[in-house]
Amino acid sequence: MCGIIGFTGNIKAQDILLTGLEKLEYRGYDSAGIAYFKENGKISIRKTAGKVKDLRAICDDNDATCGIGHTRWATHGGVTNANAHPHKSGNVALIHNGIIENYHELATTYDLEDRLISETDTEVAAALFDKFYDGENPIEAIKEVIPLLKGSFAFCIMFENRPGVIYAVRNVSPMVAATSKEGSFIASDLTAFIEYSKRYFIVPEYAILTLEANKIDLQDLNGNTIEPEFLEVDWDMTAAQKEGYPTFMLKEINEQPAAINRTIMPRIKDGLPSFEEDGIPDSFFADCNDITIVACGTAMYAGMVGKTLMQDILGIPVTVAIASEFRYERPVITDKSVVIVVSQSGETIDTLEALRLAKTKTNKTLSIVNVKGSSIARESNYVLYTHAGPEIAVASTKAYTVQAAAFYLLTCKLALVQNAMSEADARTFIRNLENVSDNIAEVLKLSDKVEQLTKRMLNASHTFFIGRGSDYTLSMEGALKLKEISYIHAEAYAAGELKHGTIALISEGVPVIALATQSHVYNKVISNIREVKARGAYVILLSMDEKITDATICDTHISLPKVPEQFAVFEAVVILQMIAYFTSTGKGLNADQPRNLAKSVTVE
Ligand code: M6R
Numbered sequence: 001m002c003g004i005i006g007f008t009g010n011i012k013a014q015d016i017l018l019t020g021l022e023k024l025e026y027r028g029y030d031s032a033g034i035a036y037f038k039e040n041g042k043i044s045i046r047k048t049a050g051k052v053k054d055l056r057a058i059c060d061d062n063d064a065t066c067g068i069g070h071t072r073w074a075t076h077g078g079v080t081n082a083n084a085h086p087h088k089s090g091n092v093a094l095i096h097n098g099i100i101e102n103y104h105e106l107a108t109t110y111d112l113e114d115r116l117i118s119e120t121d122t123e124v125a126a127a128l129f130d131k132f133y134d135g136e137n138p139i140e141a142i143k144e145v146i147p148l149l150k151g152s153f154a155f156c157i158m159f160e161n162r163p164g165v166i167y168a169v170r171n172v173s174p175m176v177a178a179t180s181k182e183g184s185f186i187a188s189d190l191t192a193f194i195e196y197s198k199r200y201f202i203v204p205e206y207a208i209l210t211l212e213a214n215k216i217d218l219q220d221l222n223g224n225t226i227e228p229e230f231l232e233v234d235w236d237m238t239a240a241q242k243e244g245y246p247t248f249m250l251k252e253i254n255e256q257p258a259a260i261n262r263t264i265m266p267r268i269k270d271g272l273p274s275f276e277e278d279g280i281p282d283s284f285f286a287d288c289n290d291i292t293i294v295a296c297g298t299a300m301y302a303g304m305v306g307k308t309l310m311q312d313i314l315g316i317p318v319t320v321a322i323a324s325e326f327r328y329e330r331p332v333i334t335d336k337s338v339v340i341v342v343s344q345s346g347e348t349i350d351t352l353e354a355l356r357l358a359k360t361k362t363n364k365t366l367s368i369v370n371v372k373g374s375s376i377a378r379e380s381n382y383v384l385y386t387h388a389g390p391e392i393a394v395a396s397t398k399a400y401t402v403q404a405a406a407f408y409l410l411t412c413k414l415a416l417v418q419n420a421m422s423e424a425d426a427r428t429f430i431r432n433l434e435n436v437s438d439n440i441a442e443v444l445k446l447s448d449k450v451e452q453l454t455k456r457m458l459n460a461s462h463t464f465f466i467g468r469g470s471d472y473t474l475s476m477e478g479a480l481k482l483k484e485i486s487y488i489h490a491e492a493y494a495a496g497e498l499k500h501g502t503i504a505l506i507s508e509g510v511p512v513i514a515l516a517t518q519s520h521v522y523n524k525v526i527s528n529i530r531e532v533k534a535r536g537a538y539v540i541l542l543s544m545d546e547k548i549t550d551a552t553i554c555d556t557h558i559s560l561p562k563v564p565e566q567f568a569v570f571e572a573v574v575i576l577q578m579i580a581y582f583t584s585t586g587k588g589l590n591a592d593q594p595r596n597l598a599k600s601v602t603v604e
Contacts, residue, residue, distance in 0.1 A: 001073040001598045002085075002097035003027035004175070005192045006156040006166040008066035009183015009213045014059060016185075017069035020192035021052045023240060026248075026392050026592070026599040027097075027188060028073025031084035034059065035093040036067030037163040043093045047084040065183070065213065066164045068156040070095035073598040076103070077119030087123040089115055090130035091160040096122040097188055098152035098173040099603050106148060125149065129157060138167055142208050143221050146171075152349065152602065154203075156186060168209040173602050174347050174375065175203040177216065177228070184211040189371075189600075190233060191240045191390055198236065201228035202373050231373050239389045249393035249485070249591045253577050254444060256398045257437035260570075262387040263402040264409055264433060271427045273413040280382045284364060285417040288338045290317040294326050294354045295342035296601065298396040298480060299403060303342050304473035305569050306407030313415050323350035324604070326357070333361040340410075341367045344391055344399035345600045346374025353604075355380055368406045370399060384410075393592045394599045395485050397577045400477060401440070401570055408433050435563070436570045442561045443571040447578055453540060453556050454582040460488055460511050464502070465576075466495040466532070467515035468525050470569055474515055478576030485584040485594045495528035508536035513579065516543040517560065517568035529553055540579075542572050 003024025007016045017034045032055040033047025046059050052071060070085035076099070077083040085095045100106070103121035107113050112127040128148065133141040138159045146169060154173035156166055168175060168186050177186040178197035185193040186209065190200050203209050203218075207226055210217040218226045245251035267274055291310060293303035300322055307318040321331065323341075327350070333339060339358040343351045346369040355376055358365050367380035370388050377383040386402040412429050415421035421429070457463065463482060465475035475492035482490040493502050495514070506512070512532050516525040522545075533539050533552060541554035544565070548557045560571050584591040 001028050001075065001600065001602050003071040003188045003192070004068070004095045004097050004154060004156055005185070005187040006068040006168065006211065007183060007185050007193075008164055008166050008211050010065060011182050013064050013067040014062060016193070017067050018052060018056050018059065020187060021055070021069045021071045023191045024188055025052055025071050026394055028071050028598045029593050030074050030079040031072045031081070032070065033084045033086050034067055034069040035086040035088070035158060036062065036064035037158065038062070038064065041161060041163040043088065043158055043160050045086050045088055045093060047081060047086065049079045049081050049084060066158075066166065068093070068095050068158060068166060075099055075603055076121045082118045083120050085122060087118060087120065087126040089123065089126040091133060091135065092126050092130040092157060094122070094126045094129065094155050094157040096125060097154040097602065098171070100125055100149055100153060101151035102149070125153070125155065133159060135161065138162055139208055139210070142167060142169055146206065146221065154188065164212060166211045168203060168211065169207070170203055171205050172349065172352070172375070176200045177203055177209060177211065179216055183213045184216050186211060191392070194233065194240060195237045198233050199230050200233070201230050233372065234387070235389045240392065247393065247585070247592045249395055249397060249581055252391055252393055252398045253574065253581065255389065256401050256574065257441045259386075259388040259398040259402050260405045260437045260440070263405045267409055268430055268434065271430055272416070272423070273409045273426075273430065275384070275413060278382065278384055280366070282417055284338070284366070284382065285414045287336060288316070288364065288414070289334070289336040291319070291338045291340060292331065292333060292358070293318065293320045293340045293342065294323050294351060294358065296323045296348050296350055298400050298477060299342040299344060299351070301473060301477040301480065302400045302403035302407070303340070304476065305404045305470065306340070306411070308470045308473060309407060309566065310411050310414065313411055314418060314420050321354070323348070323354040326354045331357070333358055335362050335364075337362050338364045338366065341365060341376055341380055342403050343367065343376050344370045344396055344403075346371045346376040347600050347602050348376075349602050349604055352376050352379070368403050370402070392599070394594055394597050395481055395580070395591065400573060404569060405433065405436065432564050432567050436567060439561055439563055439567070439571050440574055443574045446558065446575065449558070450575060450578040451582040451586075454579055454586055456538060457488065457511050457579070457583045458586050462505065463488055463490045463511045463513065464506070464532075465490060465492045465513045465515070466498065466525075466528060468495050468521040469518045471515035471517055471525070471572070474569055474572055474576065475513075477573060478513060478579065481577055481580035482583060484597060485580055485591045486587060486589065487595070488583065495525050498528060499531065503531065503535065506532050506535045506537050510537050512537040512539050513576070514539055514541045514554065515572055516541060516545070517572055518565055526553060542575055544568060
């Protein structure tokens with residue numbers, strides 16, 4: 001939540017900051033601002049409620065070569081110009097991603113209240129840095145203030161009489177930095193400056209980073225020098241651009257065949273799953289009594305796909321927990337439990353804290369993560385990178401399918417090691433997994449049909465997604481996708497549960513998206529569909545049964561390519577993603593940046 005960027009170098013800063021902020025807008029987009037050093041060493045600030053394009057409109061051209069920028073997702077205080085970052089107090093201007101939990105207490109204890117003009121926790125931090133700053137030594141001020149703060153933070157700070165220098169420090173909230181011939185960069189995420197450097201380092205927690213045009217200095221709070229650990233990304237600028245698509249979401253939906261191949265292919269050796277290159281020993285898979293999957297949102301729904309598959313094939317207990325609940329419900333984890341943590345960003349705070357809790361009970365934690373070097377990846381015992389490339393649209397699409405694909409690989413490996421599957425069956429299973437990307441490519445060809453059918457959804461106030469077994473878990477993801485980008489109320493129901501209450505909500509014309517890809521419950525689902533149809537629902541049915549034409553069962557049938565039904569989730573979910581997408585764009589909404597949301601949820 002919130003995107004931050006800083007640059008100091010030998011070329012103009014403003015455009016680097018504004019362009020970087022546009023790349024970071026997925027992290028928050030309700031207000032934006034920049035601060036830069038003027039020629040006289042004073043700090044100038046431009047900020048406004050609205051998006052980065054609104055900020056651009058109020059920025060004059062200037063020659064400043066050092067500045068900081070912020071795009072906000074409001075936590076403390078409404079969306080106003082005053083609450084936008086940067087915040088300036090005395091000689092200090094700063095930007096912040098995170099939450100200072102004890103801001104009220106700090107404002108009272110240090111008598112800062114009269115200095116505050118915004119409602120934000122961040123301005124209290126700015127006032128505190130200024131209070132401890134003696135006009136000479138910014139690092140000493142930072143060292144004194146940081147231990148006083150409770151909560152999460154990534155700060156970029158400029159001190160008025162230190163032109164050309166940016167100081168940065170963080171706890172939990174992410175921050176990466178790089179140097180290049182143009183100067184020194186810092187940001188929440190390297191998409192903000194990847195066109196200048198693919199080599200970067202993660203700013204360690206509680207380290208103070210000093211950025212100057214031609215050098216950086218990293219030290220701990222005791223003044224000891226730290227050597228940055230550089231990483232290199234395996235994707236470039238084009239991966240973070242729309243490449244001709246009208247939106248990132250549509251681009252990412254279409255990238256799924258390639259993304260899945262990048263997740264699975266390096267981990268298939270001689271037709272069988274192999275995690276050798278990930279450094280995961282077979283003992284990890286052998287010595288496992290039960291599995292708990294922990295994640296949030298779409299990542300959690302991908303975990304549910306994993307649960308259904310693992311329980312089915314392995315026959316051991318598999319639980320899926322919402323990360324924000326897991327932390328507070330005394331989870332039953334033993335040293336023989338495997339805990340799988342799933343996160344695209346690797347920075348979701350609830351998932352990270354859940355991982356930390358799990359690690360107090362077992363050292364068999366594994367994360368499925370997209371962003372290289374992210375906190376969750378670094379802190380779990382083992383990590384499987386999904387290699388999906390940057391996911392910019394707030395609504396996850398390719399992240400879900402690659403996470404699900406990782407679960408298929410893991411399940412096959414577990415089954416082999418635990419003798420729950422023969423080698424011959426494992427080879428067939430892996431061949432089916434290898435076919436998934438081609439199957440998705442086929443499904444993507446149905447986009448015109450899907451767009452057409454969503455015309456029926458544009459005026460709906462309520463919709464329902466129903467299914468049984470793995471189709472029920474898919475329904476949850478389909479409903480989430482529709483809600484978040486089209487603002488239409490959508491509920492997922494286990495089809496058999498409808499008549500225990502919810503069917504009361506079905507009236508003439510209410511859209512019901514029904515999934516029927518699983519043969520062992522097929523007839524039951526069809527009966528449930530007839531029940532809603534008889535009460536006037538407009539039924540859109542997804543199945544692999546090409547014989548369906550009967551108007552008493554559905555109004556529109558999407559015939560999915562025939563695949564072994566364990567693998568139907570991949571093609572069905574792509575249709576659900578397209579239903580959400582075309583409903584959103586059909587309503588004239590911004591599918592990439594839905595209201596009230598941000599891509600990376602780094603506050604609790
Ligand atoms: O980065 P993460 O995978 O940890 O994010 C978890 C959720 O916030 C995320 O999956 C969210 O639900 C989706 N972006 C919704 O489409």
